[in-house]
Amino acid sequence: MSSHAVSVVKKGVNIELVSVLWMVIEAAVAIGSGIIAHSLALVAFGADSIIELIAGAVLLWRLTIEARGASLARVNLAEKISSWVVGIALLLLAVYIVVASIDKLWTHQGAESTYVGIGLAIASGIIMPILSRLKKKIGVEIGSKALRADGACSIVCAYMAWTVLAGVVLTALFGWWWVDSIAALALVYFVVKEGWEAVQEARGKEGACGCCHDDCC
Numbered sequence: 561m562s563s564h565a566v567s568v569v570k571k572g573v574n575i576e577l578v579s580v581l582w583m584v585i586e587a588a589v590a591i592g593s594g595i596i597a598h599s600l601a602l603v604a605f606g607a608d609s610i611i612e613l614i615a616g617a618v619l620l621w622r623l624t625i626e627a628r629g630a631s632l633a634r635v636n637l638a639e640k641i642s643s644w645v646v647g648i649a650l651l652l653l654a655v656y657i658v659v660a661s662i663d664k665l666w667t668h669q670g671a672e673s674t675y676v677g678i679g680l681a682i683a684s685g686i687i688m689p690i691l692s693r694l695k696k697k698i699g700v701e702i703g704s705k706a707l708r709a710d711g712a713c714s715i716v717c718a719y720m721a722w723t724v725l726a727g728v729v730l731t732a733l734f735g736w737w738w739v740d741s742i743a744a745l746a747l748v749y750f751v752v753k754e755g756w757e758a759v760q761e762a763r764g765k766e767g768a769c770g771c772c773h774d775d776c777c
Contacts (some may be wrong), residue, residue: 565702569627572698572707576620579691579714583613586684586717593677599728602677604657604744605684605720608751611649612713618645619710626702642706643762646713650755654748664741677728684721688714709758716750723747 587609594602622638630638695711698704727743730736 566627568698568701569623572623572695572702572704573620573627575691575694575698576616576623576710579695580613580616580620582687582691583609583616586680587613589676589680593674593680597674597677597728599674599677599724599740602674602724602728604653604660604747605681605717605724607656608653608717608720611653612710612717615642615646615649615710615713618642619707622704622706639704639706640762643709643758646706646709647755647758647760647762650713650716650751650758654751654755657744657748657751661741661745665738668737674728678725681721681725681728685718685725688718688721692718705761706758709754709761712754712757716747716754719750720747 587606590602590606590609592606593599594604594606619642622635622642625638626635692711692714695714696708699707699709699711723743723746727740730739
């Protein structure tokens with residue numbers, strides 16, 4: 561591996577470390593605030609953070625292996641495992657969002673606004689797109705579809721942050737109890753899309769992830 565390649569991989573390791581640390585904070589704050597405020601979107605946001613934490617930890621393992629000069633076969637195996645983890649985790653999140661949203665709509669449970677939840681959504685809405693772009697850029701440089709998929713996972717997290725923010729604000733301003741669940745359901749398309757693409761990549765399907773081409777990464 562060239563010195564430039566080693567430098568890029570190490571940069572990826574550092575980005576994943578930052579991502580994992582932020583996911584720990586985000587998950588704890590989102591789930592705690594969501595339970596207190598009875599907010600499905602915040603709890604789902606926290607669940608997504610846990611899923612991304614798991615995916616980030618696996619990607620960190622994969623990048624560390626490459627940074628330490630492991631064989632190509634071992635790096636490829638770690639890459640495949642990482643893609644499976646990211647894909648399956650996202651699809652499971654989609655199932656959770658659908659089930660929880662239907663339950664909330666059926667029982668007429670809405671969200672209450674919290675300053676902590678709003679602050680977290682704003683911070684994540686700013687931080688996650690930056691991390692996503694860096695992950696995708698490095699993923700392209702080192703040829704890692706798994707890292708690019710993890711970048712897509714980060715963008716899903718950003719979508720969730722923006723949706724949570726919109727849902728909480730609209731509930732506070734207009735008393736629209738249903739907007740929390742509808743906002744969460746609006747995320748399902750993005751979650752399923754990114755999850756399915758990651759699974760297809762893990763299965764070795766060429767061209768599975770159209771969003772990871774150079775023109776949109």
